[in-house]
Amino acid sequence: MMDVGRHPRIKLLAYSEVEEVSGYVGNFKVKVRKKARYVDEEECTACGDCVEVCPVIRPDEYQMGLSSRRAIYIPFPQGVPSSYIINIEECLGVQPIACGKCAEKCDKGCIDFDMKDQIVELEVGTIIVAVGMEVYDPTPLDEYGYTRFENVITTLEFERLIDSGGPLEGHFARPTDGKMLKRIGFIQCVGSRAERRGNPYCSNICCMNTVKDSLLLRDHYPEIDITVFYLDMRAFGKGFEDLYKRSKDAGVRYVRGLPGEVKEDPQTRNLLVTVENTTACRLEEHELDMLVLSVGLEPREDSKTIQQLLSLSRTTDGFFLESHPKLKPVDTSTRGVFLAGCAEGPKDIKESVTQASAAAARAQIILNQDKIPIEAITPIIDYDLCNFCGRCARVCPYGAIVDVDPKRKVPPRVIEAACAGCGTCSAECPVGAITQRHFGDEQIFAQLEAMLGERPEEKIVVFACHWCSYAGGDMAGVSRLQYPPSARVIRTMCSGRTGERFILRAFTLGAPIVLVSGCHFADCHYINANRWTQRRVERLWDRLERASIRPERLQLEWISAAEGQKFARTMRELEEMRKKVTPEEIEYTKQVLAEKV
Template identity: 40%
Template sequence: MSRIGVFTCHCGENIGATVDCAKVAERTRNVPGVVHSVDYKYMCSDPGQSMIKEAIKEHGLTGVVVAACSPRMHEPTFRNAVEEAGLNPYLCEMANLREHCSWVHEKNDATTDKAADLIRVMVEKVKHNTPLHPIRVPVTKRALVLGGGIAGIQAALDIANAGHKVVLVEKSPSIGGHMSQLSETFPTLDCSQCILTPRMVEAARHPNITLMTYAELEKLEGFIGNFKATIRRKARQVDEKLCTGCGLCITKCPNKKIPDEFNEGLGKRSAIYVPFPQAVPNKPVIDKTNCTFYKSGKCKVCEKMCPTGAIRFDQQDELVTLDVGAIVLATGFKVMRTDKFPEYGYGKYADVIDGLQFERLASASGPTLGVMKRPSDGKEPETVVFVACSGSRDRAKGVPYCSKICCMYTAKHAMLYKHKMHHGKAYVFYMDIRSGGKDYDEFVRRAIEEDDVKYIRGRVSRIYEEDGQLIVKGADTLMGGEPVEIKADMVVLATAVQAQDGSEELAQKLHVSYDPYHFFAESHPKLKPVETNTAGIYLAGACQAPRDIPETVAQASGAAAKVAALFSRDELTREPVVAVVNRLPAPTFSYCVGCFLCQSACPYQAIEAEEIRGRDGTLIKTLAKVNAGLCQGCGTCVSTCRTKAIDIQGFSNEQIFAELMTL
């Protein structure tokens, strides 16, 4: 026989001003099974909690209903109090009189009636509650960081410095990411590589960090604390242990006409290459699609030249399986290419370039060694037009969002250009200048006021070529929409920041949510910005949304702190609100008939198959079994089950029906 205690909270005036709490407590006393019902101003206060504890002992309560705020606020408070009084915490439930009643209704009798109903419903549920115990799972204290840009490097270093092992996986031959391509950084104009390369070296030398470059995630299984990741280490065709990074193979490679990815196609590289001089690791890879040997079966010049015999033409991809406890996603972004702009020539004009290409032109390590030369004929551009919001905030391009970094880097580009070519003219077409951030607006003002960059508020409608010059047609909306026509030598489009190619597939592999633009989705836009909806997987940097370097670094450190907190425990405890498949004595074993509809419905891959075998080993029945470590308690399987064999602990069909039947 149930002995339920009900504790109605006024929450100051939050509930008390709208609901007649004394009346509610009074009426609740008559509900069958309720042996104790009181009201109090602040149940969450120490005296309030003491009331509950004492009542449990005094009245021998078998269940508790606290009628107060949302369980998201104080469920842990009251469950702890109940536990301290010797009752299983899962025998305590909350009726939400605040968000579900007093805050949304007027003060009148109906509101008080509804409050009494909400309590009655919860009393019926608690009558069917059973004692539950938190689930414990072990933790593998090794993190996997996917992406070797500044986000991944920072996250890896912070986790490693907290004393945990990290595997840093990067798909290209070197870590460094987009930041290694940048010339200078805003708002300080310090050299990007100068501040990045020490971190790259630190990551490579750190005893807790294992670098896996030229590698990608193939498959992920498991759950928080217990992931099993399969990494594909792509064949470099070079034995990393023997290679000393002398570079002789690169100098001797006969095929040097391949567009260079690191220089955004503005330079050329050889078929065996390292992406850039400060690459980490400084070990070359052979680009098999362009290598003469792989195309014609002849050459092998690199093999002949290599002083340590490190070239391996027969090397194959290798699959490595790793046990990891947490994952940081730091796969970064890409920029929209100029060929997506029909009005700006569909990418057919060599001198219409994107922001990353300009970075390479301005960089001392770039194809022009930092001298301003336009791509088509190497002429020094006397007039350069920068077009902000190229593709961003443009529904027609499928990018309604602001790319966030372009206002700042466009100001930087214009300044870098003016610093290199004092007599040159720089124009910026913009929609708005969004320069929120420490020292950011000052930086833009400096471009306008000190470096004489001409800012024109308006869009560019057309770019076309005439006699070796680019005609940029636009409007100046601050001059009454007057048409502007500028004869430019080069145009830089600040193209939209987009999710990295393959983000959708990666998200599906990891069971992480993503937004319509394929950026990975955070668990809560404000309060859980580095977590994903999948426990144990965290986000860092521009794979979540367009970000600049300071924000990326801060978020990476945030993700690392989450991982370190996770690794601070040997075991994880989880709420026991998970699905269970019912089990019965032989010969039925379970209502489950093994149809596995639940398996296809489960978004978390938590349903496994369990075989029931007789003493002689013959298979009697195959049942569904829920992996409690993976289950998130969403209940999809429950609604799918044809034989009602699955229930969620704490939210069983029996409990829900009892709640409904009392209304």
């Protein structure tokens, strides 16, 4: 951190918050609120004289509340810049000054009660999101007694207690009596791999963190008896299995099974842990001096704000979604924005460093270019047809369509560098004024006419998105899965491109069944474009029903690239539906839609 702070080409804005991001790759404009520290960070030498006189005492967040700090403090010892901050919410008052002892004591006059927040505006080419994560709060898991028993602590609290820079200065002891302990237990998967209470995913780091802690304890305090309660130990990284074996060889006991109950002996404050040992098939009770809950990781609470600021996608777990898990693991759906560390998913330090290096390298590729090549799949606006309604700008997931003003009849303008080419604007334009390069209306119509030119009643028209559904069809093919040959697939970049015009044209040309398919909501490669697909299909179902056409003939399916089985199954089901569509029904549909479209 010191290197970062001193680097001539790195501008570090600590104690700051990003408020607004506009622009696009190569041309981002970022508005940052640099919060008032009330201490001149250039002048402050961190001598600590001010701290001695501050009368306000608060729990120290860095020490997990196990020790205290003052209202004027350094958030953590290695913090950069090494300068104090006054927490203005906790200070006795600055306007008017109620105490002012810190200012009186500071010889260099670094304390400035009139300091105000500053808005810093930056112009940057790329952005790396490395906002980290939070840890799971085990309070809801009452059976472990975290809120009831003082000797039940979390892994982070354990880290502080055993750390030489912690509240006990490395003299490890249990919180209730400050005595050295003899027996300690660790419970794994606290808040992880739990569908109902906690998070459904594995937090990745907890198993090896416990193995490391057990070896640390064994090294410092060989007399302590260590027991780890686990579901299954996941030691999959390089050298991790060896470390796990070392821990077992060092006498750490691993019990397969998570405790069902923790009680406290009111006399000794010892903990009685009841667990079903699923290896030995017996119920066991363990008496421990201290219990450590190996808590999992969670996305940050403010992830949604960051998502909105940068037009990013998130997984159902709440972590930021990468552009492609294998080919673009640090890119995001917004070009020029990259991910590093636990913002993308739980990971250890090694993986975080690897990902951060990759993100920096990816960013550098863009920064070293004078011009940025874009794929020629951006929209073209026919200004003679445009009615300035602004719908295109509203549906664009990237904010790539700007300037449009329905009141002043200002037409839209496409920022091509910001456009990802989903085609939603084209599909949603009510007057057909927008078309997409290489996925133009005429090109799609030509495909429809070709595929439905002969015996259309035997065909099922499938609109599939490039990233997921089309790849799902490919997967079905390479897996040699059997599905009827009636499917005729039209590929678009995103299901958002599948406009009403295409679907109605397919029916007008005699298609018995039309399937619109795209990525699952959480996997959409264009942030949220497939939500517009769903809305559009819902509108069409209503429209078909009003025209006395069975809405069942228009089907919707979210199929991922890995779901070849689902693609094949869907096609088999649709083939059964196709057989039930009568020639009279097809003829009626053609007539009705020919009149209406």
